[in-house]
Amino acid sequence: MQKKLTFIYLIIFIAFFMLTGCQNKAEKRPIPPNKSEEQVGLTDSESRVLSSRISNLAIQVEGVNRASVVVVRTELSAMDFVQNKKTNDTLGKLTTSGGGITVIVGASVNANIRENPETLSKTITNIKEKTKLDDVEISQILVTTDPAIIGKIDALAVRMMEGEPITQYKEEIKEIIKEINPQK
Numbered sequence: 001m002q003k004k005l006t007f008i009y010l011i012i013f014i015a016f017f018m019l020t021g022c023q024n025k026a027e028k029r030p031i032p033p034n035k036s037e038e039q040v041g042l043t044d045s046e047s048r049v050l051s052s053r054i055s056n057l058a059i060q061v062e063g064v065n066r067a068s069v070v071v072v073r074t075e076l077s078a079m080d081f082v083q084n085k086k087t088n089d090t091l092g093k094l095t096t097s098g099g100g101i102t103v104i105v106g107a108s109v110n111a112n113i114r115e116n117p118e119t120l121s122k123t124i125t126n127i128k129e130k131t132k133l134d135d136v137e138i139s140q141i142l143v144t145t146d147p148a149i150i151g152k153i154d155a156l157a158v159r160m161m162e163g164e165p166i167t168q169y170k171e172e173i174k175e176i177i178k179e180i181n182p183q184k
Contacts, residue, residue: 042071042101044160044163044165044166047071047160047166048160048161050069050071050101050103050135051069051070051071051103051157051160051161052069053134054067054069054071054103054105054131054134054135055067055068055069055105057127057130057131057134058105058107058127058130058131060130061107061123061126061127061130062123062126063109063110063112063113063119063123064107064108064109064123064127065108065109065110066107066108067105067106067107067108067127068105068106068150068153068154068157069103069104069105069106069153069157070103070104070153070156070157070160070173070176071101071102071103071104072101072102072103072104072166072173100137100138100139100140101135101137101138101139102138102139102140102141102142103131103138103140103141103142104142104144104153104173104176104177104180105127105131105141105142105143105144105153106144106145106149106150106151106152106153106154107123107124107127107143107144107145107150108145108147108150109123109145114145120145123145124143124145127141127143128141128143142177142180142181143180144179144180146179149176149179149180152172152175152176152179153176156169156172156173156176
């Protein structure tokens with residue numbers, strides 16, 4: 001009988017500690033308040049997902065064989081890509097005054113489209129329209145069909161998919177934008 005009573009007390013004792021657990025009385029750090037999406041911009045992961053989605057949309061446009069996409073986040077564009085009005089130095093204004101997202105698309109198109117300027121222009125417009133309809137936060141869409149620039153966009157897109165943060169190649173993005181939108 002004594003063994004049964006000891007066994008029951010032991011089970012109650014173990015159950016008590018399992019239910020209450022160890023109470024850690026260390027000071028818990030407060031969780032910081034959520035920042036608005038506009039302040040934070042896109043995470044690198046969200047940029048990769050958006051890039052993939054836009055690439056798939058661009059391929060749906062007739063005559064587009066393949067598309068590489070780089071997405072530039074709000075805080076990067078606001079810091080690094082605004083127009084300097086005093087010197088008129090434009091490295092490529094990536095966002096509208098309210099911020100937003102800029103998408104850079106390198107689209108490989110069929111030879112017959114590339115050779116016909118009117119058809120090429122319509123194809124680029126179709127890519128821009130599909131992209132803008134997909135995400136209303138996109139403030140600017142830059143599209144190129146130049147194979148040399150597409151190669152640079154491909155290289156950046158691969159690095160982005162490998163998880164490198166966009167801040168590591170912002171100078172390359174500036175150069176690509178200058179090539180797509182040369183100063184007038």
